[in-house]
Structure formats: C-alpha cells, structure tokens
Amino acid sequence: MPQTATAPAFDALYGDRVNPQWVRLLRVLQMDVQYAHCKGAELFTTDGRRILDFLSGYCVHNTGHNHPAIIEAIQKELERQGPAMLQSHVPELAGELAGRLCALAGGRLQKAYFSSSGSEAIEAAIKFARAHTGRAGLVYAEGAFHGLTCGALSLMGDPFWRDGFGPLLPETEAVPFGDLQVLEQKLASRRFAALILEPIQGEGGVRVPHAGYLLAAQKLCRRYGTLLVLDEVQTGMYRTGRFLAGHHFDVEPDMVALAKALSGGLIPSGALLMSDAVYDSVYNSLHRAIVHTSTYSENSLAMRAGLAALAVLERERLGERALAAGEYLRQRLREVLSPYEMVKEIRGVGLLNGIEFQAPEKLRLRAPFEAFMKIHAGMFGQVIVMRLFRDQGFLTQMCGNNFMVLKVAPPLIVEDSQLDGFVRAVADVVECMHSTGAFWSEALGLTRRVIHI
Numbered sequence: 065m066p067q068t069a070t071a072p073a074f075d076a077l078y079g080d081r082v083n084p085q086w087v088r089l090l091r092v093l094q095m096d097v098q099y100a101h102c103k104g105a106e107l108f109t110t111d112g113r114r115i116l117d118f119l120s121g122y123c124v125h126n127t128g129h130n131h132p133a134i135i136e137a138i139q140k141e142l143e144r145q146g147p148a149m150l151q152s153h154v155p156e157l158a159g160e161l162a163g164r165l166c167a168l169a170g171g172r173l174q175k176a177y178f179s180s181s182g183s184e185a186i187e188a189a190i191k192f193a194r195a196h197t198g199r200a201g202l203v204y205a206e207g208a209f210h211g212l213t214c215g216a217l218s219l220m221g222d223p224f225w226r227d228g229f230g231p232l233l234p235e236t237e238a239v240p241f242g243d244l245q246v247l248e249q250k251l252a253s254r255r256f257a258a259l260i261l262e263p264i265q266g267e268g269g270v271r272v273p274h275a276g277y278l279l280a281a282q283k284l285c286r287r288y289g290t291l292l293v294l295d296e297v298q299t300g301m302y303r304t305g306r307f308l309a310g311h312h313f314d315v316e317p318d319m320v321a322l323a324k325a326l327s328g329g330l331i332p333s334g335a336l337l338m339s340d341a342v343y344d345s346v347y348n349s350l351h352r353a354i355v356h357t358s359t360y361s362e363n364s365l366a367m368r369a370g371l372a373a374l375a376v377l378e379r380e381r382l383g384e385r386a387l388a389a390g391e392y393l394r395q396r397l398r399e400v401l402s403p404y405e406m407v408k409e410i411r412g413v414g415l416l417n418g419i420e421f422q423a424p425e426k427l428r429l430r431a432p433f434e435a436f437m438k439i440h441a442g443m444f445g446q447v448i449v450m451r452l453f454r455d456q457g458f459l460t461q462m463c464g465n466n467f468m469v470l471k472v473a474p475p476l477i478v479e480d481s482q483l484d485g486f487v488r489a490v491a492d493v494v495e496c497m498h499s500t501g502a503f504w505s506e507a508l509g510l511t512r513r514v515i516h517i
C-alpha cells in the first residue's frame with residue numbers, strides 16, 4: 065500500500081528547533097492556531113476564525129496591528145537604501161526621534177539612549193545610575209517586572225524568573241509597592257544609586273499606586289541622592305492615556321525606559337530617556353563617546369518606525385481614545401461583573417486594565433476552587449484565558465507575576481463595539497465559573513494534563 069504523506073504541522077519546525085515546550089503549552093491551552101494576518105485589533109487564523117486581541121502583545125500594539133502608515137514609512141525607509149549599521153556615521157533619524165520623545169516626556173528628560181528591547185533599556189539605566197551616583201545599590205518594588213537579562217532580572221523578586229540563573233547583581237533590594245516608610249528606611253542609608261519603579265505595575269497585577277506615592281518617592285530620592293527611574297515599557301506611549309503614565313502623577317524622573325509600542329510593534333526598539341546630568345556622567349569625554357552602545361540600537365528602520373508610530377498616536381489622538389475607552393470599559397465591566405463573588409476588583413488607567421479574581425466564599429464554589437489551587441495555582445487563570453480564546457474569540461493573558469489578575473489591554477484603536485463584545489464574553493465565562501460544574505471539571509482536566517505531559 066502506498067503511504068500517504070501528511071504535511072507536517074505548521075508548528076513542527078518551531079517545536080523541533082526553537083522551543084518545544086512553548087508549542088506544547090499552546091496546544092494544551094488550545095491556543096495553537098496559525099495566524100494568517102492581523103489588522104487593527106483583529107487576528108485572522110488560517111482556519112477562518114477571527115480573534116480580537118485584548119493583550120496587544122503585552123502593550124506592544126498600541127497603534128493596532130500592522131498600521132498602514134507605519135508599514136509605509138518602513139517600506140520607504142528600506143527603498144531609500146540609506147546608510148544602515150555603518151557604526152561610523154551620525155544616524156540623523158535617531159536624533160529626530162530622540163527630540164520628539166524628550167519633548168513629549170518633558171521634565172528633566174533631555175537625552176535618549178536607544179536600545180533594541182525593554183530589558184536593554186533597564187540595563188542601561190542600571191549602568192548610568194551607578195556611573196552618576198558612584199553607588200552600587202538598586203531598589204525595586206515587590207511584584208515588579210523589568211525584563212529577563214541578568215541586570216533587569218536582579219530587579220525582580222519572583223523566584224519563578226530568577227531560579228537557576230544566579231548569582232544575580234548584588235545590592236538589589238525590594239520594597240513593597242506603595243510603602244513610603246520602608247522606602248525611606250532604605251534610601252536613608254544613601255547606598256542606593258536608583259529607585260526603579262513601574263508607575264503602574266503591569267505584570268504585578270495592574271497595580272495603580274495611591275495618588276501621592278510616586279511624587280513622595282521622588283522627594284525621598286532627591287533627599288537621599290538616589291535617581292528615580294520609571295520603567296514605562298508597558299505604560300508608556302499613551303497606553304494609559306498620557307504619553308507617560310508618570311504624567312498622571314506629576315513626577316519628573318531622572319530616567320524613563322520605553323520599548324514595546326515605541327516602534328509600532330514591527331521593529332525591535334527601546335529607549336532610555338534621561339537628564340543631561342545623568343548623560344554627562346557617562347559620555348563625559350571624547351574618549352567615552354561610545355562607552356555604552358549596541359549594534360542595532362539606532363538602526364534606521366526602528367527609528368523610522370518610531371517616528372511613524374508617534375505620528376499615528378498623535379494624529380489619531382490615541383491618548384484621548386485610551387482614556388475614554390478605558391473609562392467606558394471599566395464601567396461596563398463593573399456593571400456586569402459586580403454580582404459575582406469571585407470578581408474582586410476591576411481597575412486600571414486608560415487601556416491598561418485588570419480584572420482581579422478571588423477565592424469564593426460559598427462552599428459550593430470554594431471546594432473545587434481550593435482543590436484546584438492546591439494542584440496548580442497558576443492554572444485557574446489559564447482556564448479563563450483558554451475559554452475566552454476558544455469559546456469567545458478573545459486573546460488575553462493573566463498577569464505574569466499575579467495569576468489572579470486578567471490583563472485587559474487592547475490596542476488603543478479598539479472600537480466600542482469590540483469593547484462591548486469583550487464585556488459580554490467575560491460575563492459569559494464568569495457566569496460559567498459561578499454556575500456550572502463544567503468550568504471546574506475542565507479546569508481539573510487541564511491541570512492534570514499540564515502536570516502529566
């Protein structure tokens with residue numbers, strides 16, 4: 065009998081050669097679809113499904129997927145066949161983008177160092193803070209996410225990310241996010257070069273600090289000679305309605321890290337904005353002109369994409385859109401989810417939002433919830449994510465450092481009808497969680513599969 069050849073699965077090569085565990089995880093979660101094309105907030109699969117993106121690649125796609133104006137700008141830049149990666153010339157587009165970013169950021173931020181990722185921007189912040197202050201210590205907040213390179217990883221306490229990769233940087237210490245007393249005790253030792261904070265914690269659970277926290281933290285930093293660094297890798301680029309989330313709190317940091325949405329989601333890019341004073345302590349002589357650089361950091365495609373992304377964000381007034389859409393979304397979510405005991409809180413600013421779940425009180429729900437949490441605490445949220453994806457057509461994720469918070473961060477171009485659809489979808493999944501055994505039996509089955517594969 066002749067053998068009929070079957071085409072290899074679309075993810076086979078990736079599974080063989082890049083990351084088999086990722087392929088397996090997506091399969092278990094039934095999220096192993098193949099995407100054909102993506103536009104705005106919509107993702108189209110090869111088998112004809114339409115999925116709405118309410119994750120935005122963790123705040124990459126503020127301008128929506130494949131914005132035509134950004135694509136056109138990148139295409140023109142390629143066709144121009146200009147200088148790229150000479151490493152021996154002045155990349156003028158980097159100057160232009162730096163000027164725009166510093167003008168929008170305001171305050172003390174006068175210079176930009178470009179990187180190719182958020183982690184690299186944080187690495188630069190660590191080096192520059194040390195160079196400026198002559199101190200080694202770094203303070204970060206519990207629950208923070210700053211990236212997975214060794215320096216950035218040293219600013220994250222969660223053992224999940226750290227285990228097996230040590231020793232990490234010494235003299236890094238955590239403080240509770242929002243606690244000024246503990247912060248002052250640390251800073252008063254005058255051992256710390258920088259306090260590094262996300263103004264609103266993203267992966268920590270979309271945690272919005274109390275109104276006076278950041279400004280008071282800044283005052284303490286100034287008093288004790290510590291630099292204030294804001295990690296705006298997720299919160300920047302109008303995600304929360306203002307260009308920087310720090311602008312909601314009237315702070316003037318010494319450095320700000322940007323990445324993700326900076327280049328419209330198409331070319332890797334990051335930036336560290338800083339004061340002249342910080343800059344001068346690093347690049348302080350001809351001899352040190354290239355003392356901190358990276359090959360692809362000022363590449364013309366990323367810089368062009370950054371300029372085009374900023375133009376779109378401003379022309380389409382996406383900051384204002386994020387504010388209005390965020391208000392609307394939170395209000396609608398509160399309306400439909402408030403009757404459910406496992407929904408603890410809906411919070412956020414602009415279009416960076418979280419739905420926090422909690423353990424139920426009613427015995428009927430408490431028993432399966434507790435049994436489930438004992439087996440695998442992280443899987444409760446994954447069942448929500450899986451059901452939203454498979455049954456409702458919405459791509460979401462739980463926060464990376466807080467598995468009880470569902471992150472809700474659609475592209476800023478999202479339409480009201482899409483927000484309404486999401487509200488209905490979440491209400492459906494939450495209703496199922498509270499009313500039928502199906503949610504819990506599926507959850508247990510899924511957890512067993514994860515444990516046994």
Ligand SMILES: Cc1ncc(COP(=O)(O)O)c(C=O)c1O
Binds near residue numbers: 180184266267323
């Ligand atoms: C707040 C924050 N900072 C830094 C990073 C690291 O950025 P990258 O993944 O581009 O290195 C991330 C990534 O998710 C982030 O969310």
